Amino acid sequence: MKFDAIVLGAGIVGVCVADHLQQMGMAVALVDRNAPGMETSFGNAGLIQREGVYPYAFPRALGDLLRYAGNKALDVRYHADAMAELAPFLWRYWRNSHPARHAKIARSYSTLIEHCVTEHRALAEQAGANDLIRASGWMKVFRTDEKLDREIAVVERWRREYGVDFEALDPARLRQLEPSLDQSLVGAVRFTEAESVTDPGALVTAYARHFEKLGGRLFLGDAATLREGWSVQTEHGAIESKRIVLALGPWSAPIANRLGYRLPLGIKRGYHMHYEAQSQARLDHPVLDVERGYLLAPMARGIRLTTGAELARCDAPKTPVQLDAVEPIARSLFPLGARIDAQPWMGRRPCTPDMLPIIGPAPKHEGMWFAFGHAHHGLTLGPVTGRLLAQMMSGKETIVDPSPFRVERF
Incomplete structure (x- = not known):
């Protein structure tokens, strides 16, 4: 019952971290109180937001x-x-959320966002789950010309700064794409590079099955039983590792706080x-x-x-x-x-109050790693977070610069 790494939390982020660690040759245990994808990852809007370079302010x-x-x-x-x-x-x-601060945050955030679709597609291909992902994009619809024009001006700036692709839809084009929508809408903005998921819970389950096919182990257990060393109690008894990943989403802060971290989650x-x-x-x-x-x-x-x-x-x-x-x-x-x-x-x-996820080592504890705080973009950023943290834990070159996401910023 000893592993190279234990990942606490089987939402989209935890499953992707476990999957990438297992791909790198580690023996990994993935622990949650529920089956994979049954908490926050189950009920989102199913968007993989390639346009989401500016986190929600x-x-x-x-x-x-x-x-x-x-x-x-x-x-x-x-x-x-x-x-x-x-x-x-x-x-x-x-x-x-001040515009200047927000723009600076976007410069870091966008480095993750630019990989969101390609990393999902790569993992979905390996997991045999491509049929759960649609490449049709998604859209914002508008009832007034003023709000539509304002949105187009914003996304034009995103296009200039980060290459975000979009299509501005007039009423005729909107009716062509979505004839069942209210005919009084004045238009829409369609984000053409974004993708969407027909069943987010099923996608997380597919990624978890892939993790198991690679040799990873799933356990039902309670993260509150975590003890330094590291060990955690599961349905099959205690499991141990020198590496522990905290990927419990909203329940990460109480565990981290118990270990001496004061995280503003x-x-x-x-x-x-x-x-x-x-x-x-x-x-x-x-x-x-x-x-x-x-x-x-x-x-x-x-x-x-x-x-x-x-x-x-x-x-x-x-x-x-x-x-x-x-x-x-x-x-x-x-x-x-x-x-x-x-x-x-x-x-x-x-x-997090700066809208950036927390990804990286816990500075007070050897062998502890954090991967949480993704706010509205957990589904979007799960696979790229998994790859980034696995690269950091194995000492490999990272897909993006991880320094903006380290917990030390707090």
Whole structure:
């Protein structure tokens, strides 16, 4: 029961780290309390966001802040009893969202983003999971010319700075691509290099099966039993290694904090529900309703409606008020039928205040490594994070410069 490395957390990031370590010849154990891909990686919008060179920033305009303060916005809600606890994180997040700081962050973030599609495709090819990934891109749709023109100006800058490819759609072109959408939309922006996943949970499962075919071992276990050395208790008893990777997403900070790290990790919760499509209605792209703050994505199970962000304590009870608020609006955008799921699903996005993930060695503990804090881009960045960390752990040349992502920045 001794391994070359133990990876804690079987979401998209942990599975990809384990897969790449196993490919490099290590004997790897992957440990989670659930089957692979059953937590946050299960319920996202399924986007591989090649255009996502600028991570999602905190709103800074006074009008936006006042709108969110009323706690009635469709895209962001908060639990009032959690705000005192979240305030230090939100303050740092707001400061790092200043345009100059945000642009500097994007220069580091983009180095990961530029590999997101190629790394997913490489791993999906090995795992026999290419059929789960679509190359159709995704789109933002708009109800007003003002918002559409503003978005086009932003993505034109992304094109100049980072080569982001997109197509601006007038109403006729939008109707040609998505005839079932609301005909009153004024246009859209389609990100042509991005890809999407028809079942994110199934993709993580496929990557985990590939890891097992390479000789890796999956264990059910509790990361809270981690002991320095390193050992962790599993259903088959204690397993040991000289290397441990913390890839527990939103549950990474409590484990790290117990070991003496004070990491400013915030949580953005989100919800989803699946729906039937009415009659002959068809949706071929994931579609973000920018001015209403929700996304519709065609999935294997049905049309998935995903909400914006809910700021709350990680394990607070579900409060899917955003889902209930946007569902009638989504029905006017696309002819949704009956709900398919018995209950709304909820996930938790682990976020750092500088919007960069934490990837690299833990400076206070030999043999400990971190891989978490990917916020809205966990699915997007899972494979490239796995390759980067595996290269760092094995002393190989890295795919990108890892220094911006080290925990020492905090």
